[in-house]
Amino acid sequence: MAEAxxxxxxxxxWCKKCGLCVAFCPKKVLGEEMGAPKxxxxxxxxxxxxxxxxxxxxxxxxxxxxxx
Amino acid sequence: MAHPLEKYLRAGKLPHIWCAGxxxxxxxxxxxxAVDELxxxxxxxxxxxxxxxxxRAPGYLHFDTxxxxxxxxxxxxxxxxxxxxELRVIVVTGDGDAAAIGGNHLIHAARRNxxxxxxxxxxxxxxxxxxQYSPVTPGGSFxxxxxxxxVEPSFDLCTLVAGAGGTFVAxxxxxxxxxxxxxIKEAIKHEGFSFVEALSQCPTYYGRRNKLxxxxxxxxxxxxxxxxxxxxxxxxxxxxxxxxxxxxxKKVEHAPEFxxxxxxxxxxxxxxxEA
Ligand SMILES: Cc1ncc(C[n+]2csc(CCOP(=O)(O)OP(=O)(O)O)c2C)c(N)n1
Ligand code: SF4
Ligand code: SF4
Numbered sequence: 001m002a003e004a005x006x007x008x009x010x011x012x013x014w015c016k017k018c019g020l021c022v023a024f025c026p027k028k029v030l031g032e033e034m035g036a037p038k039x040x041x042x043x044x045x046x047x048x049x050x051x052x053x054x055x056x057x058x059x060x061x062x063x064x065x066x067x068x
Numbered sequence: 069m070a071h072p073l074e075k076y077l078r079a080g081k082l083p084h085i086w087c088a089g090x091x092x093x094x095x096x097x098x099x100x101x102a103v104d105e106l107x108x109x110x111x112x113x114x115x116x117x118x119x120x121x122x123x124r125a126p127g128y129l130h131f132d133t134x135x136x137x138x139x140x141x142x143x144x145x146x147x148x149x150x151x152x153x154e155l156r157v158i159v160v161t162g163d164g165d166a167a168a169i170g171g172n173h174l175i176h177a178a179r180r181n182x183x184x185x186x187x188x189x190x191x192x193x194x195x196x197x198x199x200q201y202s203p204v205t206p207g208g209s210f211x212x213x214x215x216x217x218x219v220e221p222s223f224d225l226c227t228l229v230a231g232a233g234g235t236f237v238a239x240x241x242x243x244x245x246x247x248x249x250x251x252i253k254e255a256i257k258h259e260g261f262s263f264v265e266a267l268s269q270c271p272t273y274y275g276r277r278n279k280l281x282x283x284x285x286x287x288x289x290x291x292x293x294x295x296x297x298x299x300x301x302x303x304x305x306x307x308x309x310x311x312x313x314x315x316x317x318k319k320v321e322h323a324p325e326f327x328x329x330x331x332x333x334x335x336x337x338x339x340x341x342e343a
Pocket of ligand 2: 010011014015016017018019020021022037054055056057058059060
């Protein structure tokens with residue numbers, strides 16, 4: 001079975017730059033650039049959804065790549 | 069890419085008014101994820117709130133919603149449930165809304181075991197009005213109305229509701245977002261009065277005054293002080309000091325539910341008057 005691949009997207013219109021997503025990501029997929037979260041290493045994402053579930057602003061979403 | 073829960077949101081109203089890092093968005097998301105995983109019919113789900121930062125949540129939700137007056141979410145929700153017992157009614161409330169001005173409604177709804185799911189966003193402070201203490205502000209912590217530290221003992225909301233007769237009582241935190249979602253799912257499924265205390269950080273008015281300035285500091289505080297209920301039961305009193313249990317704390321199934329009992333009463337009264 002092929003490794004699952006995940007898409008991580010940040011909605012900068014809703015993001016308030018609290019940094020929680022960056023802190024919760026266990027794989028350093030996310031990092032901070034000029035005070036805002038940024039997807040740095042998407043290929044490392046394991047789809048745990050910790051960033052998505054801890055974002056107070058519905059501003060980060062994680063989706064399995066091949067799923068519709 | 070749209071957020072997976074966006075269909076439950078009034079997306080045009082976002083970004084919401086909550087401060088950066090406020091826990092209320094995490095609890096709101098946990099509710100929506102629970103609704104999604106349970107595949108609830110949103111046409112038959114009503115969300116009711118009182119007044120406060122937490123009580124703003126229903127304004128962002130794409131359900132039938134009712135934003136009422138301070139402390140009165142439960143009476144409005146009771147009216148909805150009694151008028152149409154087919155509806156699933158979820159109450160979103162703050163610790164001030166639920167336990168101070170609305171405390172009487174809370175205990176009596178619990179006593180009646182009416183089928184409402186009350187989610188209390190507990191930030192241990194009045195957030196909306198800039199940080200006055202509430203009946204659950206921990207002893208010694210600072211609030212705008214407790215500049216020398218809170219001297220009153222506080223309520224344990226779960227113990228209060230369980231004692232008043234609520235048949236499902238649970239506690240979670242925003243650090244434990246996945247378990248919180250599971251607890252909310254169980255609460256929604258429960259037939260009878262269900263109460264979830266969701267500890268939610270207010271970095272602006274609680275954190276700032278209590279050396280937990282960053283939202284993350286408060287989340288780590290939850291991580292370091294919460295103990296899963298099965299583990300909790302094994303602790304000695306000394307080990308429990310300063311900590312609190314999370315998980316389902318009380319669950320009584322098949323207790324008479326108020327809207328059902330009342331419908332039966334109506335049927336009996338009709339029979340008698342027709343006889
Ligand atoms: C009858 C009445 N009294 C007082 C107020 C002022 N007031 C608005 S919100 C609030 C407290 C909110 O605190 P809480 O319920 O804990 O919610 P939070 O804002 O912390 O989420 C108060 C006292 C009001 N709106 N109506
Ligand atoms: S958790 Fe959400 S609001 Fe906070 S920085 Fe990440 S995407 Fe932005
Ligand atoms: S004042 Fe506190 S509770 Fe209100 S939105 Fe800000 S952080 Fe949240």
